[in-house]
Structures are given as structure tokens and as C-alpha cells.
Amino acid sequence: MLLAIDCGNTNTVFSIWDGTRFLATWRTSTEHQRTADQYYVWLSSLMKFQKMEVEITEVIVSSTVPRVVFNLRVFADRYFNTRPIVVGKEGCILPVDVRVDTGTQVGPDRLVNTVAGFDLYGGDLIIVDFGTATTFDVVDTDGAYIGGVIAPGVNLSLEALHQAAAALPHVDITKPQAVIGTNTVACMQSGVFWGYIGLIKEVCARIQGEHGRPMKVISTGGLAPLFQQAEALFDEFNDDLTMHGLVVINKYNRERN
Ligand SMILES: Nc1ncnc2c1ncn2[C@@H]1O[C@H](COP(=O)(O)OP(=O)(O)OP(=O)(O)O)[C@@H](O)[C@H]1O
Ligand SMILES: CC(C)(CO)[C@@H](O)C(=O)NCCC(=O)O
Ligand SMILES: [K+]
Incomplete structure (x- = not known):
């Protein structure tokens, strides 16, 4: 096993x-x-x-x-x-190409997501992963990882406000009732929640524009459903995406060794 x-x-x-x-x-x-x-x-x-x-x-x-x-x-x-x-070390081969600037180290989680996304949904994808950072991985028609976007994570953004400003408490993310917050916590949640909705929409729209082909937007990570509640940002949500990619990469390597 x-x-x-x-x-x-x-x-x-x-x-x-x-x-x-x-x-x-x-x-x-x-x-x-x-x-x-x-x-x-x-x-x-x-x-x-x-x-x-x-x-x-x-x-x-x-x-x-x-x-x-x-x-x-x-x-x-x-x-x-x-x-x-x-993944990413000597002795691990990937079933997809990685087309980035020479000398660039791509996060292995992004490579694994790329492999999983291509296996499950085919090419031309944007994969949005809500982890410590929020990453957007761009998958080409042939499944290659061709770059993306790294934004500060949702919890990291809230934590940074708390760390840097004496009067701002630690708060958890949630979908606020209104955009106009009437207390400190509501204001912070609104800034991060609605700011993030804007971030996701803008980044995805600009990636699609640059890529020039229709793309599917796949999301993963515990916080994706929270944002999907507010607006239909993603075509698919798959919480097991990274694990699925690890299974695919494992099989691919074991069959070749
Ligand atoms: N409504 C929520 N509010 C706050 N946190 C949440 C909520 N739903 C899920 N989470 C958290 O989201 C995180 C999602 O896990 P995921 O593996 O995607 O990222 P991570 O573990 O935080 O980051 P990394 O993979 O970079 O270590 C979990 O820590 C989970 O507790
Ligand atoms: C961006 C993170 C932190 C997301 O987990 C990770 O993928 C990473 O450390 N990446 C290295 C830099 C890059 O992917 O371009
Ligand atoms: K993760």
C-alpha cells in the first residue's frame, strides 16, 4: 500500500x-x-x-x-x-512538462496539482489552491505547468493585520453579512473576504486573457467552498487534488523503474 x-x-x-x-x-x-x-x-x-x-x-x-x-x-x-x-528531487519524473524560466524552483505542491488537474480535467486549467499562500497554477493544453500567481493566503492575510496593528484582534475568516463592517472584526473579515473575491476574479480573468483559450478553473483547499458560496468562481472543487496527484506520480514512476 x-x-x-x-x-x-x-x-x-x-x-x-x-x-x-x-x-x-x-x-x-x-x-x-x-x-x-x-x-x-x-x-x-x-x-x-x-x-x-x-x-x-x-x-x-x-x-x-x-x-x-x-x-x-x-x-x-x-x-x-x-x-x-x-517530488521535485532526483529520481522523480513527472508526466507533464514544466515550462518556466531556467533555474526556477517550482513548488512541488503546484507540480502535483498540475499533474492531478490534467489527469482529472484535461488541459487549459487554472488551479487555485488555498493554503498558506493562495496559488494559481496555469496548466497548458498538453498538461504542462507554465507558471501562475502566488498571493498571500487568506489566514496569513488576517494574521498579518493582527500582527502588525495593535488594535486589530485575531479573527477567523467567514463570509460577512455586509461589505460595510460596523465593528472591527466585521471590517477585517470584509476586507479579506471581498478583497479575495476580487483578487480571484481579476487574476483568473487576466490569466484567461493572456492564455487566449477557454480554461477551466479548479479549486482545492479547505477555504474554496467559502468563496464559492458568495460567487460561482470555480468550475470544479476537489479537496483531494494534491493527494490524487501524488497517486498519479507514484504510479508513473513505479511503472518506469
Ligand atoms: N471556515 C474556515 N475558517 C478557517 N479555516 C478553515 C475553514 N475551513 C477550512 N479551514 C482551514 O483551511 C485549511 C485548508 O487546508 P490546506 O491543506 O488547504 O491548507 P493549509 O494546511 O492551511 O496550508 P499548507 O498546505 O500551505 O500547509 C486548514 O487548515 C483548515 O483548518
Ligand atoms: C507558493 C508555495 C509556498 C505554496 O505552497 C509553494 O508552492 C512554494 O514554496 N513554491 C516555491 C516557488 C514557486 O512555486 O514558484
Ligand atoms: K496544501
């Missing part, structure tokens, strides 16, 4: 794929100090809790945080006796 690990700057998601479906998905915060042994204690206790007795034979990792990769390699080697495939 496959253990797929998606490390973001905030959270790390572990999923077990049995060849047909995901048996379980667990989330932990990303911490580069975490050792291989700590990952194992955490994962094995969750598996035991769900009475899951599976043999993990393959591991694939996508990490936007370079420092966690070493310990995840040790974890795969020590506890599952396998060498993980690490």
Missing part, C-alpha cells in the same frame, strides 16, 4: 491509498524538528486507533518545506523499508 505525504508550510497530510481508494487521511502541523521516530509513533497510534492493519510498501512525498524531507526519508526507510519518491 502507498503512503502519500503532502507537506505544506502549515500542515502536513498523510493518506493511505490501497490502489483503489484512500483508506484514511490524517493531518498534523508541519514541524521540521519532528524526527522519523516521532512520525512513526504518531502514525502508528492513529492506525491502531482506527484498527487499520495495512502494510505500507511505497511512500511518496511532496514538500514545500525542504528541511522536513530528510526526516521523512529516514521514516520511510526505517519503518517501511522503502525509498520514498520525493
